[in-house]
Amino acid sequence: MVKKLVLAAIAGGIVFSASACNTVxxxxxxxxxxxxxxxxxxN
Structure with missing residues (x-):
């Protein structure tokens, strides 16, 4: 269960960072x- 939560948090972080890069x-x-x-x- 803990592994699933950690993986979900990492996946969420990747999604948010990718969207932030697109915004910038x-x-x-x-x-x-x-x-x-x-x-x-x-001119």
Whole structure:
């Protein structure tokens, strides 16, 4: 029973870390697109 709980906790941690990475990556892409739009507006 304890092994199942530990495995479930590890699996949950992996899922949450993967979703956090996707969120940070998406935020980086948003910031990059805002910078590019600013460059185009200036030129």
């Amino acid at each position: 990556k998406g935020a980086g892409q948003d910031i990059e697109s805002v910078g590019e739009a600013g460059d185009e507006a200036i």
